[in-house]
Amino acid sequence: MKKLIINGGKKLSGNVTITGAKNSAVALIPASILADSPVTLEGVPDIQDVHSLIEILNVMNVKTDFDGSTLVIDPTEMVSIPMPSGKIQSLRASYYFMGALLTKYGQGVVGLPGGCFLGPRPIDQHLKGFRALGATVENELGAMYLRTPEEGLVGTRIYLDVVSIGATINVLLAAVKAKGKTIIENAAREPEIIDVATLLNNMGAKIRGAGTDILRIEGVEELHGCRHTVIPDRIEAGTYLALAGAAGSDILVQNVIVEHLEGPLAKMEEMGVPMEIGEDSVRVKEAQSPLKPVDVKTLPYPGFATDLQQPLTPLMLKAVGESSILDTIYAKRVKHIPELVRMGAKARVEGDLILLEGPSKLKGVEVEASDLRAGACLVIAGLMAEGTTTITGVENILRGYDHIVEKLTALGADIKMIEADDDI
Known part of the structure; x- marks a missing residue:
């Protein structure tokens, strides 16, 4: 202490x-695992939340190199395993691995998120978005089990009942490789969402409307590595x-x-x-x-x-x-x-x-x-x-x-x- x-x-x-922005970095890092080659993030803040996410990546066999401001993430040998619950419970932004793992592997096991307690902060809008794309979500012994059908996720129109940064980003991560077009309505407009969308577009995604309350995503088959500077x-x-x-x-x-x-x-x-x-x-x-x-x-x-x-x-x-x-x-x-x-x-x-x-x-x-x-x-x-x-x-x-x-x-x-x- x-x-x-x-x-x-x-x-x-x-x-x-x-x-660099904490609230961007904690979403950009999980987003980077969607690439099939290394991603370099510049201007990454040297904070505990970033180090916690790096530990989670390392557990999943993702190679990382962090020199205090530049973080290289190499997911080429990544494996899908249940997320370590201790780190999840200490870090609320770890829930972004839900959308990323769902997209990358078609399944994932993620412990319920922690972070600062500021009153109820439900993840129901995240789960609503995943289910709309075709995923099944089950809560088993305090962990979320996410699975996609055999045909994979399919784009659709999703209306978020409340404006939520977390839900907007998580559904965005799940939708980038879904078949067809996804439209997210009542999306959050924060600069951090524009930052995540910019990274994903640099990786090969097709996202329009970041910074407005309507996001349009055309699903793509592959995402590649890139270099990106955090706002x-x-x-x-x-x-x-x-x-x-x-x-x-x-x-x-x-x-x-x-x-x-x-x-x-x-x-x-x-x-x-x-x-x-x-x-x-x-x-x-x-x-x-x-x-x-x-x-x-x-x-x-x-x-x-x-x-x-x-x-x-x-x-x-x-x-x-x-x-x-x-x-x-x-x-x-x-x-x-x-x-x-x-x-x-x-x-x-x-x-x-x-x-x-x-x-x-x-x-x-x-x-x-x-x-x-x-x-x-x-x-x-x-x-x-x-x-x-x-x-x-x-x-x-x-x-x-x-x-x-x-x-x-x-x-x-x-x-x-x-x-x-x-x-x-």
Whole structure:
């Protein structure tokens, strides 16, 4: 077990470079096994979720070579075996192997997925899509058994009852080699879906409509290897933008796609955070006047991302007056609030609404990162707080943030990671 020790209250400055998108990488890696020759992914984040997926690939005899940013995946000697349940339960994105294995082998055994608990996150839309393509899906002793009929999967029209990134990608993976045409309606529009579709098209797939709510897929017989660069991580970018506004004096956030950040940038501008927006960077300066309160409502893309409501919370605590957050994606994404209250925040949860009263002066205490983005929130709060903040549950943070200690140290933060039994 690891802990983060943060001595807060310092104004941070400098440059930080955003790495490849976690939510893309965890789908691109399972998608790569559909190729009949090696796939090279560039800009892959060096995070725990990526290493967990690599371990799953290695168990299935897929050769991998990861140097910290470039990942080569060679599936030419891959074998289809039941997925290792321990890794599945620690990593929700492992469910993308369902669609990939179904397409590659016509069958697969996959344990039920894990990841951060943010309330119910059913996979019924994934299974609905698989069944519409002709697959049978059975839950046996906590594992999903997927099988296709002898004639294979057949393209069809599929309407997703809810907008789901995971279901959109999983059905897309299952449909790329199905016979005929598949149309996915009410598809998610996130940039990560465009990234996966771009990889698959580079591999020889025929996918149109990525980035809209209707995807059209013409099934192909073969997919080949290629080279692909992962898009920058909009959630990591939004996290460092919020950090810059909350604890920075002058921070340049580099390697961003500004169009992917319209939600958080609009809210920070509404608050009065001074920003200079470039082609692929955003510079955030310290506000010279009090910040204004805002109301945030999370929505499917291009709305405000649910993954960014927790990292934005500490910045909202600096505003004068009452701010609110309504998460329409994961209403139970509130575990960061009791931890912030322990640090001195004036915050509460009423029904599905998070209410924040600012400005709140934070003090360093011991807090727990209950999930990935709650951890990012507490890191920012710790950097703002007076005194020493100790964060447990650091493994959750390392699942999604590449070299976070090194990046923050380069900005001037007093932060270190220790083993829990080390002498602080």
